[in-house]
Amino acid sequence: MPDHPTRDDIDLVSGAFWGRNPHDAFTWMRANAPVYWDGQAWGIARYADLKAISKDPATFSNARGIRADADAIPMMIDMDDPEHLRRRKLINKGFTPARVREREDEVRQVCDQIIDRVAERGECDFVWDIAAPLPLIMIGNDLGVAPEDRNQLLTWSDAMLTALTGDPDSIGPATEAFIGYTEYAGGVIADRKAEPRDDLMSVLCHAEVDGDVLSHDELVHESLLILIGGDETTRHVISGGAWQLLADRRQWDLLAADPAKLTVGIEEMLRWVTPIKNMNRTATRDVVVGDQQIREGDNVLLLYPSANRDEDVFDDPFRFDVERTPNDHVAFGFGTHFCLGNSLARLELRVMFEQLLARLPDLELVSPEEPAYRAANFVSGYESMPVRFSPVAPAGA
Numbered sequence: 394m395p396d397h398p399t400r401d402d403i404d405l406v407s408g409a410f411w412g413r414n415p416h417d418a419f420t421w422m423r424a425n426a427p428v429y430w431d432g433q434a435w436g437i438a439r440y441a442d443l444k445a446i447s448k449d450p451a452t453f454s455n456a457r458g459i460r461a462d463a464d465a466i467p468m469m470i471d472m473d474d475p476e477h478l479r480r481r482k483l484i485n486k487g488f489t490p491a492r493v494r495e496r497e498d499e500v501r502q503v504c505d506q507i508i509d510r511v512a513e514r515g516e517c518d519f520v521w522d523i524a525a526p527l528p529l530i531m532i533g534n535d536l537g538v539a540p541e542d543r544n545q546l547l548t549w550s551d552a553m554l555t556a557l558t559g560d561p562d563s564i565g566p567a568t569e570a571f572i573g574y575t576e577y578a579g580g581v582i583a584d585r586k587a588e589p590r591d592d593l594m595s596v597l598c599h600a601e602v603d604g605d606v607l608s609h610d611e612l613v614h615e616s617l618l619i620l621i622g623g624d625e626t627t628r629h630v631i632s633g634g635a636w637q638l639l640a641d642r643r644q645w646d647l648l649a650a651d652p653a654k655l656t657v658g659i660e661e662m663l664r665w666v667t668p669i670k671n672m673n674r675t676a677t678r679d680v681v682v683g684d685q686q687i688r689e690g691d692n693v694l695l696l697y698p699s700a701n702r703d704e705d706v707f708d709d710p711f712r713f714d715v716e717r718t719p720n721d722h723v724a725f726g727f728g729t730h731f732c733l734g735n736s737l738a739r740l741e742l743r744v745m746f747e748q749l750l751a752r753l754p755d756l757e758l759v760s761p762e763e764p765a766y767r768a769a770n771f772v773s774g775y776e777s778m779p780v781r782f783s784p785v786a787p788a789g790a
């Protein structure tokens with residue numbers, strides 16, 4: 394039995410817990426049991442503890458996997474240094490600040506095409522018509538996926554992400570998806586090795602650090618991590634951020650009056666939405682965190698959404714404020730596994746909202762009710778969000 398008060402509704406590894414707004418439980422945990430044993434894992438609710446653990450990979454290892462209820466996969470996020478660092482240095486060749494900056498025009502074009510597809514209709518489902526396509530198209534372009542194969546990529550990505558939640562029924566579809574993706578990526582890798590193009594897969598196929606290169610299997614697994622890591626996460630911040638702006642129209646108007654404020658505004662969307670709900674670490678030795686004794690081999694879950702509402706760090710943390718500074722959130726994690734795609738995600742968020750504010754200025758929610766969340770214990774966000782606006786001509790017309 395844990396040496397702290399407990400609540401029946403706290404089950405940190407279940408999809409149902411994350412399928413509703415969990416903040417009431419987190420507020421209680423931070424005050425009463427900030428290092429919380431739920432029967433399968435220790436939940437780390439406070440910002441300071443989460444950062445301290447993230448800075449100590451020797452004690453809190455990734456090597457047994459980032460999920461408390463699923464096995465490790467041979468990708469760098471499920472590894473410790475030095476192997477993690479070796480791979481990260483190679484993959485980083487595709488994520489240099491210059492390479493990301495160069496993509497701004499491409500991102501803007503993709504955003505315009507997405508908005509064009511609904512512009513004359515005056516209504517759409519914001520999640521599926523606006524938020525989901527941007528990261529999918531960007532990652533598809535990165536990984537050399539032909540436009541007609543993007544839906545297939547989305548199906549694979551969904552199936553594999555669902556399997557990371559430990560649902561036994563998802564294993565079959567995820568295995569099929571993995572086989573499908575491996576075959577597809579194999580073709581792209583062979584092609585880019587022979588004839589490099591201007592895409593991430595070509596950079597990764599030819600990346601070299603001190604004579605070291607990525608093997609074929611490493612290329613398949615790391616490109617898969619990029620797909621899983623960058624698709625739904627960015628989608629949920631676009632839709633969750635938009636909901637907050639539209640539910641409190643003053644926030645939308647502030648950004649519309651001065652879109653330069655978006656650089657600060659998207660950080661608040663990231664803090665607020667925090668689409669990666671938790672990451673698991675495994676204790677490599679007995680260790681005390683807060684006033685709790687953690688044993689070697691225990692699962693330790695970093696609760697990012699809770700840390701991002703910690704009242705010791707954020708002034709009035711339940712106020713969504715697009716002008717919030719400082720805003721040292723941990724939506725991208727912290728420490729050695731800090732999100733490799735953070736600059737790309739930030740670019741996509743900023744440019745999408747610039748285009749939405751400029752092109753659909755009277756965008757509004759069809760319903761004032763907060764949309765339902767998908768019940769997933771790892772990455773989750775809105776399922777659907779109907780919106781309307783005055784029809785406009787496509788930019789490309």
Ligand code: HEM
Pocket residue numbers: 447469470471481532618619620622623624626627630667668669672723724725726727728729730731732733734735737738
């Ligand atoms: C809003 C969007 C995103 C959020 C909130 C997010 C969040 C995160 C978080 C929390 C981690 C783990 C950090 C840790 O364990 O300390 C992570 C790692 C990672 N992310 Fe992201 N991510 C986003 C977008 C992306 C994109 C667009 C890509 C790639 C195109 C990406 C690629 C990765 C990779 C490769 C890692 C593993 C890094 C490592 O193990 O060293 N992410 N991300």
